[in-house]
Amino acid sequence: MLPLRGSGVSIMGILNVTPDSFSGDGAYHDVGCAVERAAALLSEGADIIDIGGESTRPGANPVPVEEELQRVLPVIRAVKEQLSVQVSIDTSKPEVMEAAVSAGASMVNDVYALRRPGALEMAVRLNVPVCLMHMQGTPPNMQTAPAYTDVVREVSHFLSSRVRAGEAAGIARRHLMVDPGFGFGKTFQHNVQLLRGLSGLAAVGTPIVVGVSRKAFVRRLASVEQEDDDQTAQVSAGLALYAVSQGAAVLRVHDVALTRNLVRTWEAMASPPLDDGNAQLYGSLV
Template structure:
């Protein structure tokens, strides 16, 4: 299994999204079964995904939590199958029990929208020896879009992420296994999201890679007027903006479109 540190040491990564859920905002449960999820994974790998992010609980605004057992039932067969094929797998979860099971199944990274704030989460990652992405979210998925407010969204998100980095390192998780995510769309208005993207380069001095997830999100719908299924072009544009401002991991639904755009960008901008 390729380790996370080896992946991020080269070019920015494209992380393909696999939602093994019946209520995903982006694909409406198209990949809710193990078989359909694995078919989609094969497609994303063929399109050039560097790693795959597997999620078994929707974190969309208003999303309903699921039990530990249901989340394990959805994702563990997918993680085991992909890991057996030497595919780098991240698991999108906030539950320590799911983290431990995913790591045992072969995941090399945990992507936690709750930034390891659940009791036992820090210990699960410290003992599991995998990478982790710490994301900022104001509130929770059920309430996060109910009038979110900030005095200075960039400073406040950055302060939160610094606190979580410090907590992770104090728990024994080394810096080289840490990633941060400003959490676009998680307790932010359109203006907050635009401000974060505009000033994304200010997060680059925190000493860890920055992951950005903008793909198909409602902010792009508000800007373009397009429904979720027609946001590919806006998603690619947002990914390129994030890349230009220093993002090291781009979490996307449309892998080939993103990889093609990045190839052009890098050909022009890289020596």
């Protein structure tokens, strides 16, 4: 089963256990700190915790398999032992996928969309939900000179092709999600065009995951200063809500409570009429 709520939008809380995360939140490579952060994300309303041990920020260099395993496995085990929450592993390496699922992860989130050698076969064998992301280039070079004729059409075509590849290999469609990959091999204008055209990805036929949280284009879009984390969080949550209005089913975010409250309030107000159940939900948010 996909890690989706029975109704409404699912919130994926980001837990980076890297020393060089693009968002500056990678201080959780200490297991104790990581579990505390996961607990906080869960208490704020996260439906799943996405744990990553390799930075995919622009210019990032690859991390050896063993180093990535040393970063993520102790955290996954500790989170699963101490908290009742689903865990996703953010990796593109088949060895890490296998070990992470064995340690308790129940989903794979792959920025390479299972294109690395052995990744597709491993995903088939693991039989867990997979998120396939679009990225033009690779993290070391993806922002050098990204180019598209029609970014929405090209991203949609790529994701559709990866879904077909997954199905052909033996992954059930019900186990697949797609992520357009905001900030991954895209200019500011590409990101804005892709967000505006997000509803066009519905043709792919799977749930859409959106991660705009703390991305550079978010700050630029709202003219937010680099060091203003509060404003960045607010703008990120606002764009996440816009993504929901365009069909996003899962939001991958750093600021769970802020995003959750916006989305749940919007869901309550968008559900006519405002019955007792919706009124109770709305009342819990104010």
